[in-house]
Amino acid sequence: MVEEHRVEETLDPENWEELKVLGHRMVDDMIDHLASVRQRPPMIPINEKMVAAFMRPLPMEPEGIEKTYGDFKENVLGPHMGLNTHPRFWGWVVGTGTAQGALAEMLATGINFNMPGGPFPPVLVETQVLEWFKGIFGFPKGASGLLVGGGSEANLLGIAVARNTKAGFNLRKLGQAAAPRRMVIYGSVETHVCVDKAVQLLGLGEDSFRKIPVDDDYRVRADILEEEIRKDKEAGLAPFCVVGNAGTTNTGSFDDLRWLADICAREGLWLHVDGAYGAWAAIGGSTKHLVAGLDRADSLAFDLHKWMYMPFDVACTLVRNEEDHFKTFAEHPDYFQATGTMKLRTDYGLQVSRYFRSLKVWMGLKEHGLSKYGRLVQQNCDQAQYLAGLIRSSHDLELMAPVASNTVCFRYRVPGLPDDALDEFNSKLQNMVAGMGVAVISYTKLKGRTALRACIVNHRSRREDFELFISKVKEAGAMMNQKMGKD
Numbered sequence: 001m002v003e004e005h006r007v008e009e010t011l012d013p014e015n016w017e018e019l020k021v022l023g024h025r026m027v028d029d030m031i032d033h034l035a036s037v038r039q040r041p042p043m044i045p046i047n048e049k050m051v052a053a054f055m056r057p058l059p060m061e062p063e064g065i066e067k068t069y070g071d072f073k074e075n076v077l078g079p080h081m082g083l084n085t086h087p088r089f090w091g092w093v094v095g096t097g098t099a100q101g102a103l104a105e106m107l108a109t110g111i112n113f114n115m116p117g118g119p120f121p122p123v124l125v126e127t128q129v130l131e132w133f134k135g136i137f138g139f140p141k142g143a144s145g146l147l148v149g150g151g152s153e154a155n156l157l158g159i160a161v162a163r164n165t166k167a168g169f170n171l172r173k174l175g176q177a178a179a180p181r182r183m184v185i186y187g188s189v190e191t192h193v194c195v196d197k198a199v200q201l202l203g204l205g206e207d208s209f210r211k212i213p214v215d216d217d218y219r220v221r222a223d224i225l226e227e228e229i230r231k232d233k234e235a236g237l238a239p240f241c242v243v244g245n246a247g248t249t250n251t252g253s254f255d256d257l258r259w260l261a262d263i264c265a266r267e268g269l270w271l272h273v274d275g276a277y278g279a280w281a282a283i284g285g286s287t288k289h290l291v292a293g294l295d296r297a298d299s300l301a302f303d304l305h306k307w308m309y310m311p312f313d314v315a316c317t318l319v320r321n322e323e324d325h326f327k328t329f330a331e332h333p334d335y336f337q338a339t340g341t342m343k344l345r346t347d348y349g350l351q352v353s354r355y356f357r358s359l360k361v362w363m364g365l366k367e368h369g370l371s372k373y374g375r376l377v378q379q380n381c382d383q384a385q386y387l388a389g390l391i392r393s394s395h396d397l398e399l400m401a402p403v404a405s406n407t408v409c410f411r412y413r414v415p416g417l418p419d420d421a422l423d424e425f426n427s428k429l430q431n432m433v434a435g436m437g438v439a440v441i442s443y444t445k446l447k448g449r450t451a452l453r454a455c456i457v458n459h460r461s462r463r464e465d466f467e468l469f470i471s472k473v474k475e476a477g478a479m480m481n482q483k484m485g486k487d
Contacts, residue, residue, distance in 0.1 A: 087461050089458060105359075118344070125359060136282060146316065150315045152198075154317040159195070167179065186209075210232070219253050222256060241270040242272070246278040252405040258296070281405060286381070330348075394474060396474050412473065414481055
C-alpha cells in the first residue's frame with residue numbers, strides 16, 4: 001500500500017520580500033516609538049478594553065503576520081506602553097534599554113545560536129566580554145565568568161560556588177543533608193531578597209542566613225558581623241560566606257567592602273558581592289571609592305540591564321578561582337562527548353541552552369566606549385544629588401536616608417500627622433503622582449516608615465525632569481493635604 005504523500009510544511013514565510021517590507025516597517029515603528037517616548041506619559045493605567053483583548057481564545061488557524069503585528073501595535077505597543085523607557089521612570093531599579101541595543105537583539109535572534117560552548121564566533125564574543133569585565137572589576141586573568149539572565153541567577157551562582165567550595169565534603173555527591181555542621185551565610189538586613197531565595201533554593205534554609213544590622217548610612221555593621229561569626233563558630237556551626245552589598249536596592253548604600261574582605265580573609269570565609277547595579281560605580285568619576293575592595297571579592301554578581309542601560313535581560317557572575325567555579329557545575333554526559341575535554345560555557349552554570357546575550361553587550365561597549373558609560377553613571381549620581389537638593393530646599397519634603405549614589409528616599413511632610421497616617425499619606429501620594437502621568441517612582445520602608453524612592457538608572461533623564469517631578473509632588477501633596485483638612 002502506497003502511503004499518501006502529504007505536503008510538508010515550514011514556518012518560513014511564503015514570500016520573503018513581503019516579510020522584508022514588513023520587517024522594515026517594524027524597525028521604523030519601534031525607532032519612532034523610542035524617539036518619541038518623551039512626548040508620552042511614563043504610565044497610563046490599562047483599561048477593561050485592553051484586558052479584554054488578551055482574553056481571546058487560542059487561534060487554531062493562521063491569522064497571518066500582518067494581522068498579528070497589527071494586534072501588537074494596538075494592544076501591546078499602543079498608548080499604554082511607556083514605563084522604563086521613559087525619561088521620568090525612576091521606579092525600582094530598572095534600566096532603560098537603547099534603540100541600538102534593540103537592533104543588536106534582532107541580530108542575535110536572527111543568528112539564533114545556542115551558547116553551550118565551543119569554538120564559534122558567538123562564544124568568542126562572550127569570552128571577550130568576560131575578559132573586559134575582569135579588567136573593569138580588578139579580577140585576575142585566570143578568573144571565570146558567565147552571562148546569565150539577571151541578578152537573581154547571578155547571585156545564586158556565586159553563592160552556589162561559595163557553598164560547594166567551603167563545604168569541606170563532597171557536597172555534589174552527598175547533598176546538603178550530609179553537612180556535618182550547619183553552614184551559615186551572612187549579609188545585612190538591606191540585602192536583596194534574591195539572596196534569601198538563593199539560600200532557600202540551595203537547601204541552606206532561612207535559619208542559616210544571618211541578617212546583620214546596618215548603621216545610619218544603611219551599611220552593614222561589620223563589628224556586629226564579626227561578633228556573629230565568632231558566636232556561630234563557638235556554637236559549632238560552619239560560617240562559609242559573607243554577602244556584601246555594592247548598592248542596596250532600598251537606599252543605594254554601599255557596604256565597606258575592604259572591611260568585609262579583611263574579615264573574610266581572617267575567618268576563612270568566601271566574600272560574595274551583590275553588585276547588581278552598584279558594581280558599575282567602578283567606572284564613574286566620583287563613585288569609584290564606593291567599591292574599594294571589590295577587587296578582593298571571591299565572586300561578584302552584576303547586571304548590564306540596569307546601570308549599563310542595555311536591553312533586558314543580561315547579567316554576569318565572575319568567580320576569582322576558575323577551578324572552584326568549574327567544579328561546582330561541570331557535567332560531561334555522553335551526549336557532550338563530541339566536545340572531548342573542552343570546557344564549555346555550560347560547565348559554569350545551570351543552563352545548557354543559552355541565549356546569545358553577549359552580542360548587545362559587545363556591540364554597546366564597542367559603539368559607545370566604557371568612558372561614556374562612566375560619564376552616564378556619574379551623571380545619574382549628580383542628578384540624584386540635584387534631586388536631593390530640590391527636596392532639601394522645600395519645607396514640604398524631607399530626605400529619609402543619605403544619598404550615597406543614585407537613589408533618593410524622601411517623603412512629604414504634614415506637620416502634626418501621626419507616623420502611621422503619614423505613611424498612608426505618602427503611599428497614596430506615590431500612586432497619585434503616577435496617575436498624573438508625571439513620573440514613576442516606588443516606595444519602601446526605612447526604619448519602619450514609608451519613604452518615596454527614586455532610583456536613577458536612566459540615560460534619558462534631564463535635570464528639568466526632576467524639577468517637574470518635585471513641583472508635581474508638592475502640588476499633589478498640597479491637594480491631598482487640603483482635601484484631608486476638609487474631610
